[in-house]
Amino acid sequence: RTPDGLKDVHTISSFHLFKSAIKKRGGTDQMYLDFQEYFERDGVVKFFIKGKWICLISDPIIVKNMLLRPDTFPKLDLKEYSPIYSRHLGVNVVHSNGDIWKRYRRVCNPAFKTIPVHFFVETGLKLMNVLERIDNKPIEVMDLMQRFTLDALGKTAFGFDFNNLEDPNNPYVTTYNDVYQGLIHNTFVNIFPLERIPFWLNRAFKKIDKLHNLFDEIIKNKHKFIAAGKSNGDLLELMIKACEDQNNANLTDVELRHNLSIFMFAGHETTADALSTLLYLLAVHKDIQQKAREEVIGILGDSSTPSAEQLKSLKYINMLIYENLRMYPSVPIFSLRKLSEDLKCKNNIIPAGTVIGIYPYGIHHSPTLWENPGKFIPERFENKNLENLEFYGFGGGSRMCLGNNFSLLEQRILVCLLLRKYELSLAPNSIHKDGLKIKRMTEPFPIELVFKRRNE
Numbered sequence: 347r348t349p350d351g352l353k354d355v356h357t358i359s360s361f362h363l364f365k366s367a368i369k370k371r372g373g374t375d376q377m378y379l380d381f382q383e384y385f386e387r388d389g390v391v392k393f394f395i396k397g398k399w400i401c402l403i404s405d406p407i408i409v410k411n412m413l414l415r416p417d418t419f420p421k422l423d424l425k426e427y428s429p430i431y432s433r434h435l436g437v438n439v440v441h442s443n444g445d446i447w448k449r450y451r452r453v454c455n456p457a458f459k460t461i462p463v464h465f466f467v468e469t470g471l472k473l474m475n476v477l478e479r480i481d482n483k484p485i486e487v488m489d490l491m492q493r494f495t496l497d498a499l500g501k502t503a504f505g506f507d508f509n510n511l512e513d514p515n516n517p518y519v520t521t522y523n524d525v526y527q528g529l530i531h532n533t534f535v536n537i538f539p540l541e542r543i544p545f546w547l548n549r550a551f552k553k554i555d556k557l558h559n560l561f562d563e564i565i566k567n568k569h570k571f572i573a574a575g576k577s578n579g580d581l582l583e584l585m586i587k588a589c590e591d592q593n594n595a596n597l598t599d600v601e602l603r604h605n606l607s608i609f610m611f612a613g614h615e616t617t618a619d620a621l622s623t624l625l626y627l628l629a630v631h632k633d634i635q636q637k638a639r640e641e642v643i644g645i646l647g648d649s650s651t652p653s654a655e656q657l658k659s660l661k662y663i664n665m666l667i668y669e670n671l672r673m674y675p676s677v678p679i680f681s682l683r684k685l686s687e688d689l690k691c692k693n694n695i696i697p698a699g700t701v702i703g704i705y706p707y708g709i710h711h712s713p714t715l716w717e718n719p720g721k722f723i724p725e726r727f728e729n730k731n732l733e734n735l736e737f738y739g740f741g742g743g744s745r746m747c748l749g750n751n752f753s754l755l756e757q758r759i760l761v762c763l764l765l766r767k768y769e770l771s772l773a774p775n776s777i778h779k780d781g782l783k784i785k786r787m788t789e790p791f792p793i794e795l796v797f798k799r800r801n802e
């Protein structure tokens with residue numbers, strides 16, 4: 347039954363959600379089109395999932411206010427949402443509140459200050475080797491980007507090589523994918539109440555525990571590595587060292603594991619999706635692709651890989667990255683929050699206790715906030731202060747993305763390497779020739795691109 351306070355908020359029916367999942371028409375773009383009238387008029391719609399009413403908020407003023415007052419709009423305890431998420435991610439820096447969150451941030455912040463860029467370059471060069479072997483034939487980029495970002499994140503987060511680019515079927519990758527593709531990012535698991543079936547849940551827990559064993563082993567080895575006086579500069583090492591600071595409370599190995607798991611959760615698919623849609627946009631906007639290439643060649647000169655200084659100067663590439671994230675925000679719904687007080691949203695008063703999801707797609711595509719929101723126009727971000735734009739690709743306020751610079755660097759490096767060497771175009775007869783077709787949430791149907799070697 348709908349609670350009284352939510353009666354006037356428009357409902358996306360469970361049948362609609364089900365139909366979207368089955369018909370593979372569950373993209374966040376289609377959801378916005380189907381319910382744009384209500385998002386624009388009320389700034390909120392609701393749906394029922396995992397035994398809860400969830401309100402999706404797209405009103406920019408309310409969203410700004412929510413992000414500036416995290417104590418009034420705390421994150422939902424994962425235990426209340428899903429046993430699977432809770433088992434894998436525990437209490438971590440994304441889903442915690444108050445003092446626990448502050449304690450985690452004190453340990454994580456210094457780790458993200460010095461990002462070991464060379465790992466991105468090394469992994470990027472490995473990806474170039476894969477492309478070299480393909481030789482002008484169409485290749486599916488979403489899979490390729492997933493493999494690249496997993497390898498890059500494994501190395502930068504804990505100095506571990508998943509080797510997904512060279513050997514995608516190795517047991518580490520399979521163990522990881524069993525949890526992420528099979529459970530965490532699986533639409534059916536997220537829509538249907540499978541977690542209520544004890545047999546199914548037990549099997550899911552076994553897969554999660556297997557991945558935990560791998561992470562625990564990595565943490566154990568890292569302690570030994572540091573004790574031997576060695577250094578690699580990855581996030582795990584920097585976090586362990588930050589714990590040694592007297593002002594920081596020590597994190598237990600389980601807390602370290604929960605936070606490393608959330609870095610994988612928050613940083614792998616997000617960057618892979620962003621890179622895939624960006625490469626697609628470059629492939630279909632040849633003029634923009636050429637302008638971006640000219641910037642890369644102008645700044646890099648003869649060097650084949652970018653230095654940290656050169657990366658800072660890539661202004662146009664940065665604009666492309668932001669505009670891509672505006673059009674295709676790779677976090678389509680922010681981590682859920684629970685209202686600690688009633689919330690007035692235009693004509694509705696949403697009662698305290700309601701679960702809320704911030705919906706950036708609705709803000710980024712609102713015709714009242716952006717001119718021609720469906721068009722790829724990187725110049726929107728030229729000389730603009732991001733705070734003055736209704737842009738929430740990386741969140742906002744004190745809970746803003748901790749890995750935004752990490753991801754920006756990773757994306758800039760890969761775009762540089764690719765544009766310098768290849769000309770990108772959409773494969774002939776692509777289903778995306780009249781616009782990107784999204785299958786579920788932010789996941790497009792496979793995108794085949796041709797990487798044609800340039801005559802330098």
Ligand code: HEM
Pocket residue numbers: 439440441451608609610612613614616617620671675676677680681682738739740741742744745746747748749750752753
């Ligand atoms: C294109 C890539 C990425 C996008 C679009 C993105 C987006 C976001 C967004 C929207 C939030 C805010 C969520 C909320 O308020 O509920 C967030 C938070 C966060 N992100 Fe990212 N992210 C990306 C990459 C990464 C990477 C690579 C990492 C780490 C390796 C990372 C780690 C985090 C963490 C730890 C938080 C939580 C911060 C806090 O609550 O204190 N993200 N991200």
